[in-house]
Amino acid sequence: MSIPYEYYIVLSGLLMVLGLIGIIVRKNIITVLISTELMLNSVNIAFVAFDMKLHDVAGQIFVFFILTIAAAEAAVGLGLIVAIYRLKKDVDVEKLTELKL
Amino acid sequence: MDLNALAFWTFSTLAVLSAIYVVFGKNIVYTVLALVSTLIMVSGLFFTLGAELVGALQILIYAVAIVVFYVLVISTVPEYKGKTVDGKYMLLSIPFGFILFLELAYVALYGAWQSATGIFDERVINEIGNSKAIGTLLFTKYLFPFEVASLILLVAMIGAIIIGRKKEDVHQEA
Amino acid sequence: MENLNYLWIIPFSPLIASIIIGIFGFKFLKEPLSGIVAVIGVAISAVAAVIGFLHVHEHGGHYDLKLFTWMPLGDYNITVSLLWDPLSALMSCVVTVISTFIFIFATGYMRGEPGYPRFFAYLSLFVFMMLMLTLSDNLVQLFFGWEGVGLVSYLLIGYYHNKRSAVNAAFESFIVNRVGDWSFLIGVLLAFVVFGTLDYLDIFAKLPEAGYWTITAIALLLFGGAVGKSAQIPLHIWLPNAMEGPTPVSALIHAATMVAAGVYMVARLMPIFASSSVALDTVLYIGTASAFVAATIGLVQNDIKRIIAYSTMSQLGYMFAAEGLGRFIDGMFHLTSHATFKALLFLAAGSVLIGVHHILNIWKMGQLRKYMPITAATFLVGALSLAGIPPFAGFFSKDPIIEAAYHINWVVWLFLWIGAGLTAFYIFRLYFLVFEDGDHLDPHIKKHVHESPWNMTMPLIVLAAATTVLGFFREFFFEYLRPVLDPRAMPDSYAPEATKKLMEEGLSRAEHVHIPEDAIEFLIESLTSPLGILTLLTALAGIFAAYLIYQKQVISYKWLGETFRPLYNLFYNRWYFDHFYYAVFVRGYLKLSKFLWYVGDKLIIDGIVDGSGKLAVWTGHKLALTQTGRISAYVLQMLIAMAIFLGLFLLIK
Amino acid sequence: MTFEFEPASFPWLTISILLPLIAAAILFFLDKKWAKPISIVVSAIVFAISTWMLFAYDYSSYKIQFYEKYVWIPQFGVSYEVGVDALSLTMYWLTALSFLISFIWSTNIKKRVKEYFIAFLVLEAACIGVFVAWDLVFFYIFWEAMLIPMFLIIGVWGYAERIYAATKFFIYTFFGSLFLLLGVVGLYVYQYFHYGKLSTSYFDLINLNLPFNLEIIFFLLLALGFAIKVPMWPFHTWLPAAHVQAPTAGSVILAAVLLKMGTYGFVRFSVPWFPEASKYFMPVMFTLGVIAIIYTAMMAIAQTHIKRVIAYSSVSHMGFVTLGTFALNMEGMNGAIITMISHGLTSAALFLAAGWIYERAHSYEMKDLGGMARYVPVFATFFMISVMASVGLPGLSGFVGEFLALLGTFKQSILFAALAGSALVLGAAYTLRLYHNTMFVEDEIDEEKKHKWRQLKDLTASEFLAFFPLIVLMFIIGIYPKWWIDLINNTSAAILSKVLGG
């Protein structure tokens, strides 16, 4: 293998940070939610890479769970978005600031 | 540069580029497509690594199922009119994100990662195949978390329904 | 020594009277029974005192009756006790006998006052306190009596507590006295720390163990108390104002007894004072200065009681001067005679006040002799005594002090001598303006002026008689007091040899002075020696000047006032002492306090306290700003925190 | 240091702590008309017990008497441990007395009568607990628990700015107490690590041989807690606020009991536990004490609100206690303890007087008062005696303690004693000013007020009953302090034994 597994981890970290930045800078709450998906997904790369390095499959099983949770979060999150849109007629993150201070 | 390396660089570059579009892109539909692209690239990486099952699932669950959700929601929510990206948050988030990335990269590169402590070395994988190994383990040792995961999905489903449904359905006392 | 245990009656009889009046006075006794109870109480005490006095005269020595332990202090017990020796016996007699007459006078003077029982309760309490002071055998009990008389004095000055002036005067007296007491208390503490005891006799015995400057310090600190109590410069300002109290109070407390407590205390602690020449000098100069300054102020005052009050202060100065000169017996003798004639003067003034319905300004009186002959006559006796005219007591007690001063310190003599002239002048100025010509009396009042009833005149007559004869007991006094005030005659049980030596050293300043002790001898000598004649003539000149100015009005007092305007102003404004004190210690202190309150307490200390509360809320407001409500901001903060947190731990590693 | 114990034949102390609590619990379910009688009876029983103990206490040697100990939290070595020595006993007695008096006095509480008495009963239990507890955690529990009822008493039954005052009181003292806790826990941990012993008992913690620097640290931690409670300058500003706003009985308790806790803490803990640090900090404590005496005397004279004057006077008197305590000699210690008792009596009496005036005149401001003396002679007399006791007139209680404290101070430092002696003058100045402006100068008040004063009733029976014992005790202590000194002498010696011995 010419590509060290560490590179995969770095890539996963990069995607993770990108997801984080996405949450921060995005103004549309749908894309905010998408960014969290990105974050969760990035971890999968690390798991699979480690698995390959360790000669184990437990990491890949963990990926299953992460996928499940990502799906669950997406479901709940989208439900919330729909509800919010129905109440506010807007999906701007800036409008989502009634609770503060 | 062997094929493997080529695949890695290609997939990873594309994944990162699409991820960047996910984060900064203007059009929300394209954003979702960029997400799909990222996910596919990541699954490509999985294939490169030899994790076929996970790679396939990635495409199935993620790139198809979840993204469909998003598309559905986007279709019910009229197109977002405001600015897509808030500049003043980029000011701080990008440098600090970069620092965090450096730290994570440092951890990734200099972490003393274990190797080859598991039993599924190439010989075993070749013998029984990745999917079978995963499946066996998943339905034996990891059966319990798997069941719980199903509970999570159940809860999420119920939640999505309750939260998303129309107002009139609030039920009265029988 | 036979049993003198009955002596406890002396202080406690007035106390019991006081308690009885205090509890039952308002409801049951009222007027006049309260007064009668008080008189009985003090009379019993007087009789006991006189018996004890005679007993000491016969047997000599001293008798220490320990009543109970007040407080244990390590190995030493502070006791409540009665020390009966010539000095305390004499003082007790003075206090009780004069009190008896003043009490009798007061039953008349206070008639119809609303607080009649209260007055007698206070007065009896005063006698108790004064006797506790007098009879004490240790400094703490002395201090108890000392403060006690101060308290009663305060209460009585503020007797008319509905009047602002009376209340202020009372306040002033208490505070000024307390300044003295402060010093006194520190002196007591120092004495205890140095000697390990507070009993006089033990202190006297241990005196040689202490260093000179320690003794000096103790003496000066204790003298500080005397300065306050006896209204000497610079703590004298309260005494004239104390005249706000009823006149019997002025007579008893602010003339005869309490103010003399300082003199008594110095005599009582004679071994301490005598052991330090610096202390004696201090006593001398303060006494002299007070004598002179008070006399000058007395010249120009218009309030009948104030004039007598300044004269009291002046005479106390003479007593201190005598003690400072080392002639303690002279001081005590002057104390006794002064108590008699000053009580007389005050009571006579009280009689006048009753007659003219409490007008105090002497310029609004006149020709009272016509209406109040007994009062006038007795006042004249008192005035002559004060002026130092033979054969009255004042002559025999004051002139020796002036003469002794001539032999010891001519500067002191000069002031005392001038003071004597001024004394004669101002008291006769008073006499002429009030009793003789100078008809300024309001016609309405004039109609009602009449001689006072018997219970007021009787004490006057008795005191006048006493004033006339007391001077001739001079030698008796000397003989009587010698065992306690003359180191050479002291018994060893009173002060050991080493202490005596110390005292003799200190008293050596008076050794070369020879003034006859026998009254007749002294009279003859002073009528023959130039010094004596000079003194006598001075007094006569003072009287004559007063006669010329105020009776005959040959010399216009207005002209005098104009001519000596600065001097007049100085005297009239009491050398500006009051102004200075008021500005600095009253208003200054109050202003500083208020300032400190606003700045120190409210602004700074409470500012910090409340400020930290406000700061906390402010911090809360500021920190709450991180909770902007927007997810982006939350995650951004988390991102930053994560970066820092992770970085921190990676760096540590 | 070893201690001797004399176990209680009957749990008197436990009963005196529990009785008020039980009474409070019962009261909760009863009608409000029962509140006062029950409270008076209960506090009278407690007072009777304490008085009996005062006489039953064997002062011939130093023993912890009426001692009870039960294991409580064995994991930390905390136990329920009560007992008295003379210091505890006198404070306990003073507490019982003050509460009895407060209850007798509290006749015209109109608002939430039941809760008022419940709060006071709880407070009584807590205050007694503070003084008789020998286990540190146990002590601290009472120390803090007392804040709750006091907070409510000031805050609910106080005057206009009561909430501010109550909150300030609470937070300020709570803040200090936490440092106290920190110190106690620190000592406890030190003990555990160096002696392997799990115990929060006073008798164990006193025997730690701390290194000097640790002594300093722990001394400071504890001192902060105590100093705020005392309160010492410059931590005193909560006190005037609290006093001014508290209801009369609250002020009485605050002055007579709560302030004593701080000084009690200094005497009980700081001095015997940290002998070296006590010596080291003596100049500091002296300075603070003298500043308290002089500075607060100046504060007091600048006031027109009569309760604030008395409040500042309390701070000033506490200065004497500080001086006496840190003089670290027998005279000073005796003086400090006697001053504590005496101040309990006098300040209670003065606050009663202030409360009495307010109930009649509906004002605490000097300008609204004056000229009452003639119409209420008995009250005026009592007030005057209290004032005189407060200014330290010999023959009354105030002098005894101040004299001893000054003597103790004098032995250590002439300068500080001389400065502290100024209280003789300054104290008299503000106290008499207070008295004059409230009771005297009738001529300056208007007719309307005169008319009002004429209607005044002198002390009522219950007020007399509350006031009179204080006056009598002032005389008793002032005239025959020997009894009290004998009582506390051995205790003072024991408290100082480490300082003087080491």
Add this chain to the structure above:
Amino acid sequence: MSIIEQLVTGLGVPNLSVLIPEIIVLITAFVVLFVELFSKNRTLITGITLIGLFTALISIFTISQGDITLYGLYVVDSFSLLFKLFLILSTIFIVATYRPYFESKKAYFGEFYYLTLFALLGMMIMVSSPNLVTFYIGLELMSITIYVLVGMFRPKDEKYKDLDYKSKEGAFKYLIIGGVGTAIISYAIALLYGATGTFDFSEIAKIAISEDLSVGIIGGLILLVIGLALKASAVPFHHWTPDAYEGSATPIMNLMAVTAKVATYAVILRVLVEAFPFSSDEWGFAWALLAAASMILGNFVALRQKNVKRMLAYSSIAHTGYITAALAAPTGMGFAAFIFYSLVYIFMALGALVFLTAFEKHEGWTNHLDDFKGLSKRSPLMALLMLVFMFSMLGIPPTVGFMGKLGVFLALIGSNVWWLAVVLVVMSAVSAGYYLKVVSYMYMYEPEKNLPSFKFTGAEKAILILMAFIVLFLGIYPTIFWGVSTTTSSMLISSIGG
């Protein structure tokens, strides 16, 4: 024999007898789920839920022997049983307040009941995890259920429309930030997995040894701590807390702030002690920083709140600080203090929040401080109980809050972490500012608003009285609780490396 067979034969049959509580909760949840589909009888649903919870509660006492079961993925020991006991107990109290509250807001859903049970199940799984997978999956079950619970508060009445929206907003914020937390924890798990090759705590413990902690483990550990801090709402990862708490229905806030939080504390302790026993320097210091920040921010910001609900949210952040401060002292004492404080926190927080729940039912009650004015007159018993809770949270004896803080003090000073003890002290004093405000509004002000007379259900009253009683009783006699905490902590420690 193939590898697979080797794998399977070694596993054995799960010991279901130790799983009875979980099974009962699960069954109850499904029963409620189905009953809810067919019957809308609210009494029935509440009844079933409560009976199921009670049974689960009792069943805990039937477990006399702990075990590691489900192929090493599930541990039943005294620690987990202790926490399960209290989690179920607190859930019972919370569920008992559901119906009156939601009915008064016209927001009743049968789903609340079984979702609560699912959340509880998640927590129970979480505290029983010997393994990062179980831990993760339990945590997520709990989290996702709670997102739903927060978001599904939907009053029917128009006048409560803002409550509807607020619940959505709170839930969304919680979801996003919780999602970030999940991602961080996943990443941490990935790193740990990479660095150790296992998910088991005991295996990780063997590798994660302080002297040569690899960068990978450090990174994983710190990210894990961050993730846990986020779930436990420690500053600076607390931002979701006030918003989600305020947005949710009060009984749900109760569930989050009490039950879920305590479960999180338990799992924090379990993960750190069992997986990283030999690197306590790192996480001890990390928690010290987080605790200090939590105390400071929580208390200061609470000081400015006028809405008591939000104030309590910040106060819960502060309490996270107090409790996790004990982790800065990674000793038996510290863990005991941590357990003790976590457990007693249930009672005081539950009391205060049930109080709010009970009052919020009333028309016009907005949880604003002004509503508290004169409460002691209008409802003296309730005010008294609230006073007890407030003083307990403040840490004044004789309430149990003091005992909790005392334990933390002992632990901190015992480990020489003076600075944190001082921070705790100062912040406790600051916290007096707002707790006292509640008390003074209740006792020292006259009523301002004319709210209708208050009516409380028997359950609410009983819970509040019970909680106050426990708070006072434990404050006076904490011995048993301390005993339990100390034993549990020592057993937790003894299991290390076992």
